[in-house]
Amino acid sequence: MSVFHSIEVHSYRFDNNVWLAPMAGFTNFPFRKMCYDFGAGVTFSEMVSVEGLIRDNKKTLKYIERVNENDIIQIFGGNYNSFYKAAKILLENFNIKILDINFGCPVRKVIKGEAGSFLLKYPDRMSSIVKAVKDAGIEIVSAKIRAGFDKEDLDNIIPALNKAGVDIITLHARLAVQFYSGVANRFFIQKARNLTDKILIANGDIKTPEDVENVILSTGADGVMLGRIAIEKPFIFLMVNNYFKDVSYKEENIDVKNVIVNFVKNYCDYYKNENIIGIRGILLGMIKKFPYARELRDKIARVKTSYDFFTLMEEVCYD
Numbered sequence: 287m288s289v290f291h292s293i294e295v296h297s298y299r300f301d302n303n304v305w306l307a308p309m310a311g312f313t314n315f316p317f318r319k320m321c322y323d324f325g326a327g328v329t330f331s332e333m334v335s336v337e338g339l340i341r342d343n344k345k346t347l348k349y350i351e352r353v354n355e356n357d358i359i360q361i362f363g364g365n366y367n368s369f370y371k372a373a374k375i376l377l378e379n380f381n382i383k384i385l386d387i388n389f390g391c392p393v394r395k396v397i398k399g400e401a402g403s404f405l406l407k408y409p410d411r412m413s414s415i416v417k418a419v420k421d422a423g424i425e426i427v428s429a430k431i432r433a434g435f436d437k438e439d440l441d442n443i444i445p446a447l448n449k450a451g452v453d454i455i456t457l458h459a460r461l462a463v464q465f466y467s468g469v470a471n472r473f474f475i476q477k478a479r480n481l482t483d484k485i486l487i488a489n490g491d492i493k494t495p496e497d498v499e500n501v502i503l504s505t506g507a508d509g510v511m512l513g514r515i516a517i518e519k520p521f522i523f524l525m526v527n528n529y530f531k532d533v534s535y536k537e538e539n540i541d542v543k544n545v546i547v548n549f550v551k552n553y554c555d556y557y558k559n560e561n562i563i564g565i566r567g568i569l570l571g572m573i574k575k576f577p578y579a580r581e582l583r584d585k586i587a588r589v590k591t592s593y594d595f596f597t598l599m600e601e602v603c604y605d
């Protein structure tokens with residue numbers, strides 16, 4: 287099989303094996319749509335609280351609109367009952383049949399709620415949560431994990447997920463206590479590969495089409511998930527598609543300014559609101575390679591509306 291290929295799970299077929307990572311504060315609907323249009327095989331939502339879903343919190347419901355059938359909603363929480371109830375709501379009210387469970391978030395507030403990476407310390411609880419989502423009738427259950435909380439513990443974590451009937455495992459190849467420090471450890475991916483025959487997706491510090499190829503070949507993972515690089519270059523998915531389809535391309539030829547302007551327009555259209563404070567982080571990421579990026583940074587950190595932003599873009603010297 288070639289390195290770049292589609293992935294089939296039960297009745298689902300994902301176009302390709304290079305996926306957009308879930309990123310709270312970033313992977314909103316318009317951002318996922320942009321990455322999908324650039325050729326991401328699958329996109330993931332920001333994490334959504336199961337407790338919020340159960341309370342029918344309007345703010346939470348806004349997170350679950352999907353770009354298409356292969357747009358996966360990620361949920362987080364702490365126990366069987368809440369996951370079961372939330373998954374039932376998503377299935378019955380929104381016809382959602384694929385869910386991803388967050389077992390990797392290291393943020394203190396999430397850990398305090400005994401959710402995210404806290405659960406890596408208790409593989410039995412992970413198992414029961416995967417079962418809850420399956421029991422609720424969700425067809426494909428995906429689990430996003432790290433290699434352990436404060437020590438590598440894949441020998442316990444992966445069998446617990448296998449046993450519970452997980453379909454997809456994405457491994458961010460770091461420990462939770464590392465947050466984003468150090469370099470993702472590809473040996474963790476190799477080790478996970480030896481512990482599961484489920485779909486395995488490698489994640490962490492994969493930044494170029496060549497990285498995608500190397501990681502898949504060296505670890506035996508079925509695919510990869512790209513996070514921070516997609517904030518800087520959402521067109522990384524186009525670059526990967528071109529690389530594997532042997533289409534000659536030059537990254538320099540991508541009109542980044544146009545990509546950003548279109549994204550802002552689509553964002554405002556989608557939310558029917560000209561306020562773009564919530565996407566300053568994405569804009570700051572996307573202008574990193576602009577000429578005069580340093581001067582622009584300070585200005586973007588203050589833009590409030592799309593009008594402010596477009597005016598600023600008009601001023602950008604782009605030769």
Ligand SMILES: Cc1cc2nc3c(=O)[nH]c(=O)nc-3n(C[C@H](O)[C@H](O)[C@H](O)COP(=O)(O)O)c2cc1C
Pocket residue numbers: 307308309310311312331332333360388389390391430458489490491492511512513514515
């Ligand atoms: C700003 C930000 C927000 C994130 N939010 C989530 C999240 O909601 N759920 C999740 O599973 N991982 C989240 N992550 C982790 C990423 O999905 C990914 O595992 C991590 O960034 C490593 O991949 P990368 O090196 O390609 O960025 C987040 C990462 C960043 C940088």
